[in-house]
Amino acid sequence: MANFYLDNPSLKHHLQHPMMKRIVELKERNYADKDKFDYAPVDFEDAMDSYDKVLEIVGEICGDIIAPNAEGVDHDGPTVTNGRVTYAPGTQQNLEAVRKAGLMGIAMPRRYDGLNFPIVPYIMAADLVARADAGFENLWGLQDCAETLYEFGNEDQHKRYIPRVCAGETMSMDLTEPDAGSDLQAVMLKATYSEKDGCWYLNGVKRFITNGDADIHLVLARSEEGTKDARGLSMFVYDKRNGGVNVRRIENKMGIKGSPTCELVYRNAKAELCGDRKLGLIKYVMGLMNGARLGIMAQAVGISEAACREGLAYARERKQFGKAIIEFPAVYEMLALMRAKADASRSMLYETARFVDMYKALDDISKERKLTPEERTEMKYYGKLADAFTPMGKGITTEYANQNAYDAIQIHGGSGFMKDYACERLYRDARITNIYEGTTQLQVVAAIRHVTTGTYLNRIREYETMTYKPELEYLRKKLVNMTNKYEKLVAKITEPKDNEYLDFHARRLVETATHCVFGYLLLQDANADDSFRRSAEVYINYGQAEVNKIESYINDFSIEDLGFYKA
Amino acid sequence: MSLRIIVLAKQVPDTRNVGKDAMKADGTVNRAALPAIFNPEDLNALEQALRLKDANPGTTVTLLTMGPGRAAEIIREGLYRGADGGFLLTDRAFAGADTLATSYALSMAIRKIKEYDIILCGRQAIDGDTAQVGPQVAEKLGLNQITYAEEIFGVENGKITVKRRLERGVETVEAKLPIVITVNGSAPDCRPRNAKLVQKYKHAKTVTEKQEASADYLELFSTRPYLNLTDWNVADVNADVVQCGLSGSPTKVKRIENVIFQAKESKTLQPTDGEMDELMKELIANHTIG
Numbered sequence: 023m024a025n026f027y028l029d030n031p032s033l034k035h036h037l038q039h040p041m042m043k044r045i046v047e048l049k050e051r052n053y054a055d056k057d058k059f060d061y062a063p064v065d066f067e068d069a070m071d072s073y074d075k076v077l078e079i080v081g082e083i084c085g086d087i088i089a090p091n092a093e094g095v096d097h098d099g100p101t102v103t104n105g106r107v108t109y110a111p112g113t114q115q116n117l118e119a120v121r122k123a124g125l126m127g128i129a130m131p132r133r134y135d136g137l138n139f140p141i142v143p144y145i146m147a148a149d150l151v152a153r154a155d156a157g158f159e160n161l162w163g164l165q166d167c168a169e170t171l172y173e174f175g176n177e178d179q180h181k182r183y184i185p186r187v188c189a190g191e192t193m194s195m196d197l198t199e200p201d202a203g204s205d206l207q208a209v210m211l212k213a214t215y216s217e218k219d220g221c222w223y224l225n226g227v228k229r230f231i232t233n234g235d236a237d238i239h240l241v242l243a244r245s246e247e248g249t250k251d252a253r254g255l256s257m258f259v260y261d262k263r264n265g266g267v268n269v270r271r272i273e274n275k276m277g278i279k280g281s282p283t284c285e286l287v288y289r290n291a292k293a294e295l296c297g298d299r300k301l302g303l304i305k306y307v308m309g310l311m312n313g314a315r316l317g318i319m320a321q322a323v324g325i326s327e328a329a330c331r332e333g334l335a336y337a338r339e340r341k342q343f344g345k346a347i348i349e350f351p352a353v354y355e356m357l358a359l360m361r362a363k364a365d366a367s368r369s370m371l372y373e374t375a376r377f378v379d380m381y382k383a384l385d386d387i388s389k390e391r392k393l394t395p396e397e398r399t400e401m402k403y404y405g406k407l408a409d410a411f412t413p414m415g416k417g418i419t420t421e422y423a424n425q426n427a428y429d430a431i432q433i434h435g436g437s438g439f440m441k442d443y444a445c446e447r448l449y450r451d452a453r454i455t456n457i458y459e460g461t462t463q464l465q466v467v468a469a470i471r472h473v474t475t476g477t478y479l480n481r482i483r484e485y486e487t488m489t490y491k492p493e494l495e496y497l498r499k500k501l502v503n504m505t506n507k508y509e510k511l512v513a514k515i516t517e518p519k520d521n522e523y524l525d526f527h528a529r530r531l532v533e534t535a536t537h538c539v540f541g542y543l544l545l546q547d548a549n550a551d552d553s554f555r556r557s558a559e560v561y562i563n564y565g566q567a568e569v570n571k572i573e574s575y576i577n578d579f580s581i582e583d584l585g586f587y588k589a
Numbered sequence: 590m591s592l593r594i595i596v597l598a599k600q601v602p603d604t605r606n607v608g609k610d611a612m613k614a615d616g617t618v619n620r621a622a623l624p625a626i627f628n629p630e631d632l633n634a635l636e637q638a639l640r641l642k643d644a645n646p647g648t649t650v651t652l653l654t655m656g657p658g659r660a661a662e663i664i665r666e667g668l669y670r671g672a673d674g675g676f677l678l679t680d681r682a683f684a685g686a687d688t689l690a691t692s693y694a695l696s697m698a699i700r701k702i703k704e705y706d707i708i709l710c711g712r713q714a715i716d717g718d719t720a721q722v723g724p725q726v727a728e729k730l731g732l733n734q735i736t737y738a739e740e741i742f743g744v745e746n747g748k749i750t751v752k753r754r755l756e757r758g759v760e761t762v763e764a765k766l767p768i769v770i771t772v773n774g775s776a777p778d779c780r781p782r783n784a785k786l787v788q789k790y791k792h793a794k795t796v797t798e799k800q801e802a803s804a805d806y807l808e809l810f811s812t813r814p815y816l817n818l819t820d821w822n823v824a825d826v827n828a829d830v831v832q833c834g835l836s837g838s839p840t841k842v843k844r845i846e847n848v849i850f851q852a853k854e855s856k857t858l859q860p861t862d863g864e865m866d867e868l869m870k871e872l873i874a875n876h877t878i879g
Contacts, residue, residue, distance in 0.1 A: 023606070060813065061788035064806065075791060076784045083781050124784040137784055 024089070026150045027081025030327070032365065033146055035551050036372040037073060042142065045376060046070070048383035049140045059132045073143040079123050080147045087119045088154035095155060095280035096447050105268030107235035107282045109161075116158050117190070126165050127188030130172060134184035141379045142372060145320045149371065152324025156451040157280035159324065160232050163317040167193035167240050170310040171259065173385075174297035179259065183238055194236035195310055196228045196260075196286060203230070204464055206242065206303055207252045211288060213243035222258060222295060224266070224288040232458075234284025235269050237262050240310065241293060242302050255302040258293040266291025277450030312408070314459045315416040316374060322416075322423035322455045323371050325448055326364035329426035332445045333357055333433040340435075353433060360426045362544070362560035367419035369543035374411040380404035407481060410472035411539075417465030418536045420456035427452040463529070470528040474516055478535040479509060485542035490549050497548075500562050501541045504569045508534045511576055523581050530572045537565030591647030592744060594638045595702060597695060597710035597726070598631035598652055598667065600660040604715050605629075612847060618716065625659065627666050630711025632779035634772040637741050638709050639671045639780065644743065649673045651705075653698055655683055655691060661795045664818055668790040669782035674815075676702070677795055680822035685835035688717070692725030694833055697826040699730060707749065708769045712737060720771070727769035734769040735762060739776045795820040 027033055046069045053069075055062035063069035091112030098110035109117070120126060129144045130136025152159040168187040172180060187193060202208035211226035224243055228234070239260040246254035260267060266289055273283040297306055334357055337348035347353045384393060384401035393401065430445040431438035438445050456462045472478050482505050490498050511534060515527050541562045547554035602623035604611070610622045635650075642648040652667040652675030654660050664675030678698050686694065699708065708727075713720035720736075727734035735751050739759065742750040744766070753760045754773045792806050795818040799810065810816050823830050831837060858864045872878045 060815075061785045063788070064809070068806070071791070072788045075787050079782050079784060079787065119781055122783065123781040124786075128784075137788075 024085030025078065025081040026084040026089070026153055027077045029081075029085075031553070032368060032547075033077070033149070034074070035547065035554075036368065037070070037077070037143065037146060039142075039372065039376065041376050041380075042070065042140075045140050045142065045379045045383065048387065049138065049379070051387070055132050055138065062132060062138070073139060076125075076128075076137070076139070077143060077146055077150070080125060080150050083116075083119050083123060083125075084150045084154035088116050088151060088158055091116055092155035092158075092280075092447070093444070095157065097279075099279045100272060100282040102235075102269050102272050102282075102284075105270075107269055107272065107284065109282070110280055113158060113161070113280050116155070117161065117192075120162060121190030124188075125162075126190045127168060127184065128165070130168055130184050130188055134172075134180060135188035136184065141316070141375045141382065145316060145371065145375045148317055148320035149323050149327070149368070152321040153328045154324075155280065156321050156325050156448075156455075157278035159317075159321050160278060160281040161192060163314075163321070164193045164195070164233055164236065166313045166317055167195050167238070167310065169313055170195075170240060170306060171296065173309060174257070174306050175259070179294070179296065183259065183261075186238065191237035192233055194231055194233045194239045195314070196231050196234070196239050196241040197307060198230045199227060200229045204461065206307065207250075207255075209242050209244060209255055209303070211241065211243040213245040213256060213258060213293065215245075219292075222293045224258065224260065224291040224293050226288050227270075228286040228288070230273070230458075231284045231286055232281055234272075234282065234286050235262070239267070240296065241288075242307055243293075245295075245299055245302070252303040253300050255304075255307075256299045257296045257302040257306045259296050260288075260291055260293045264292045275454075277447070277453055279450075311459060312378075312412050315412050315465075316371075316378060318455055318459045319367075319371050319374065319412075319415045319419050322420040322452070323364065323367045325423040325452045325455065326360070326367050326419070326426045329423070329430040329445065329448050329452075330357070330360045330364050332443065332448065333360060333426075333430040336430075336434050336437075336443070336445075347433070356429050356433060358556070358560045359564060360429050362557040362564065363422040363426055365547070365554060365557040366540035366544055366561050367415075367422050369547055370411070370415045370419060370540060373543055374408065374415045377404045377408035377411055381408055406477060410469065410477040410481070413460075413465040413468035414472075414478070414532060414536055414539065416459065417456070417462045417469060417532065418540075420452075421462055423452045423455050424449075466529045466532050469532045469535075470524070473512055473528070473531045473535060474524075478539065479505070479512070482508075482535070482538045482542065485539075485546070488546065490545060494545060494549060494558075497541075497545055497558060497562050500566055501538060501545065504534075504541065504566055505538050507569055507573050508538055511573060514576065518581060520581060522584060526584060526587070527576060527579075530576060534569050534572050537569055541565050590645060590744065591649075592641055592645050592706045593704050594641060594648060594650045595699060595705050595708045596631070596635050596638050596650060596652050596667065596672070597708065597723070598635065598654045598663050599628045599711075599714045600625050600654065600656050600663050601628045601714050601716040602626075625662070627663055628711055628714045628716075630713060630715075630772060630774050632711070633774055633776040634709040634711045634770075635667060635670060635672065636777055636779040637738070637770070637772055638707075641707070641741060641744070642671065651675055651702065653695060653702070654678065655686075655694055655698075658795065658797045658801075658820075661798055661818055661820070665790055665793055666782070668793060669787045670780055671783065671786065675818065677818065677820040678822075678826065679795075679797070679820050680833075682823045682830050682833050685838060686833065687838035687840035688719050688721040688725060689839060690833055690835075690837035692722050692729055693837060694823075694826070694828055695722070696726050696729035697828040698821060699726070701821070701826045706744075706766045706768075708732070708767070710769070710771055712771045712773050723769055723771035730769070732767055732769050733764045734771070735764055736771045737773045738770045739773050741770070790816070792816050793818050 046066055056064045063072055095110045095112040100107050100109050127136040128139045132138045148163050151162050168184055213222050213224055215222050241258045241260050244254050245256040268287050270285045270287050337353050338346055340347050381401050381404040427449040431449055434443055434445050544558040544561050548558040602620050603626045613619045638650045642650050650672040652664050652672050654663040655678035661677050683694055710723045737753045738751045739754040740752040747766050748763050750763045754775050793816045
């Protein structure tokens with residue numbers, strides 16, 4: 023009888039953000055669907071009420087079905103027989119529940135049977151599902167591929183595929199290969215066009231494909247014979263109904279064990295082109311990955327939340343030396359910092375989701391009509407912010423999910439090392455989040471541009487000028503001080519114009535910017551709702567100390583020191 | 590074949606997680622302190638109805654509930670899961686009904702609905718635990734009845750095949766329609782609310798609720814007729830007012846005893862005859878049993 027939406031008031035706080043008014047207005051095109059669909063909202067309040075009610079369903083399914091199934095799913099895992107995957111019984115039950123509840127295709131337009139929800143409530147559902155079972159979030163979250171199909175596929179493809187996703191068919195994105203992981207330019211899966219049959223055929227192998235036996239696949243393949251780089255790659259849609267792809271094996275993983283990670287063999291698998299040739303990696307997969315990274319951020323936030331709750335419950339109930347261990351400073355400090363990291367991660371998740379919502383909604387409108395100059399500026403502004411915040415958020419929130427899961431075990435002591443408590447599963451599940459969809463190191467590569475070009479600094483300075491209650495002013499001052507340090511550090515590292523030196527310190531600079539951003543986001547939360555005050559205080563104290571540490575490291579570091587680190 | 594199904598459902602106080610203030614000083618249930626929920630076994634019954642609907646295209650599922658105005662929530666909860674409509678029996682004259690008066694009122698409403706093949710309801714409600722209303726409705730309407738149903742296998746040639754959960758096993762029976770079936774809690778859980786249906790029906794209201802509601806979405810009731818829920822009073826279902834509510838209820842509560850369990854520490858017993866014997870004697874002595 024648990025409801026993961028209702029038992030966590032911070033979700034409603036994020037859902038009610040003032041920017042939602044504009045987001046919903048854009049997404050609903052002034053509520054034009056209300057006369058065409060009986061479930062379309064008639065105005066802003068009605069739309070927000072619908073998000074709230076649907077999230078309540080998600081929360082109930084998470085609390086009553088997905089979370090109780092998580093341990094069994096982790097234990098049973100999926101199996102593969104004759105090239106086909108069978109999910110664990112608990113996974114099948116979870117899928118049945120989310121299908122019956124109509125929770126697939128949440129963000130898709132109504133004309134394709136979707137709910138037309140903005141990214142914010144969609145990603146909030148992902149946050150809830152991940153708290154219940156991070157592995158299941160993968161299967162459910164892959165509905166995101168429909169977004170890519172919607173963005174880049176043609177009308178005919180929309181009509182044929184999107185309603186199937188909304189009806190509950192699952193998707194996969196088949197990108198990586200044995201020799202093409204982080205470096206996707208090396209993809210070799212071969213796509214050949216047959217003039218005779220008027221279609222494409224795929225041949226080759228893909229590895230580490232999440233939910234690789236999905237009903238509908240998006241596949242990155244080499245369509246231009248003789249090419250070796252990204253410009254020879256195109257994106258294809260493979261429909262399992264056509265056959266040609268078999269699952270050779272599924273990986274035996276450390277965590278997210280309910281989610282089948284497959285090695286796929288393509289033998290003359292019939293496929294159709296999605297979008298234009300040669301834009302597969304450079305345009306479509308980049309779009310796909312940004313969406314997926316937001317999904318992983320939600321997964322990390324869900325895990326962080328679960329870790330906080332597991333740690334807190336145990337610390338309250340476990341008694342040592344005559345009192346509950348939560349009364350010891352060493353333990354309550356850990357718990358306060360875990361909560362602060364989880365809250366900061368969640369604020370970052372929804373801030374990023376809002377940016378994505380803004381630019382995606384405007385981009386979608388631009389397909390129907392010409393945008394006004396103001397709208398074009400708005401789209402560009404939010405597109406850039408989404409671009410900057412996605413790698414920062416994905417990079418750091420997944421690290422925090424790991425840290426929180428680690429600390430949750432630490433609070434459990436020896437018991438946490440046993441299989442008896444959920445914290446050990448969280449720890450294993452968290453470990454992949456800072457690896458897949460681009461390691462933290464690669465997120466830093468994407469984020470460093472926004473350090474050097476000033477995207478982060480500009481945004482942080484915008485946060486600085488917002489109005490805060492007088493009693494929070496001292497926290498703002500701390501953040502101003504941190505920002506000034508950040509600005510100096512960036513100047514110091516970029517000044518020699520040495521790329522290796524910059525790359526060496528890149529993560530430190532991105533982390534410094536992150537502490538400022540996360541600090542301000544929590545300050546805004548605390549400004550609107552006093553229950554965030556504690557996390558704002560704890561996080562800013564922590565961030566300040568981290569920035570000081572980084573400052574000391576960089577200031578004591580000379581460019582010649584690089585030599586000591588080289589292999 | 591398409592079926593016409595009526596599901597009898599009751600809004601009950603959630604007695605599964607009772608706190609200190611669950612009972613009032615006079616020993617009656619403090620309804621204000623307990624959230625009002627869809628009676629759990631009635632949800633099992635609704636799921637059986639919806640499964641029949643899934644398997645038999647053209648089938649309609651109609652909810653019937655009796656209670657105060659807020660019990661309209663039961664009808665909405667049904668619509669959110671796939672029911673087609675519902676009726677709320679609400680009237681001061683229905684208040685204070687025991688199972689006899691309740692089954693009378695429900696049977697009159699069912700006569701008013703007139704066309705039906707199957708009437709499904711939960712085995713019993715968690716606030717009274719009598720399990721009498723379903724069978725009484727069947728008697729009043731002169732219908733066949735199957736109690737303790739756990740699974741409905743299907744309907745063919747006007748006959749329904751049902752698995753019953755009995756104390757020491759299961760029994761599969763067949764009966765002719767129309768019929769009343771009471772569903773056991775061991776039957777599958779009800780499906781979740783559906784996101785589209787929730788958005789479609791969330792503004793649905795009875796006439797009484799519309800009078801109370803803020804004027805915001807009133808125009809919707811003419812453009813979306815399915816949002817109008819029907820409430821019936823005694824006269825609407827042609828019921829005899831004397832047989833309804835308190836006056837129609839021969840059950841009188843003679844005395845209510847407020848039993849407070851005062852568990853102190855748990856005790857571990859060895860599974861020996863001697864210890865069991867001691868335990869029995871203790872339980873009889875403190876009136877826990879016997």
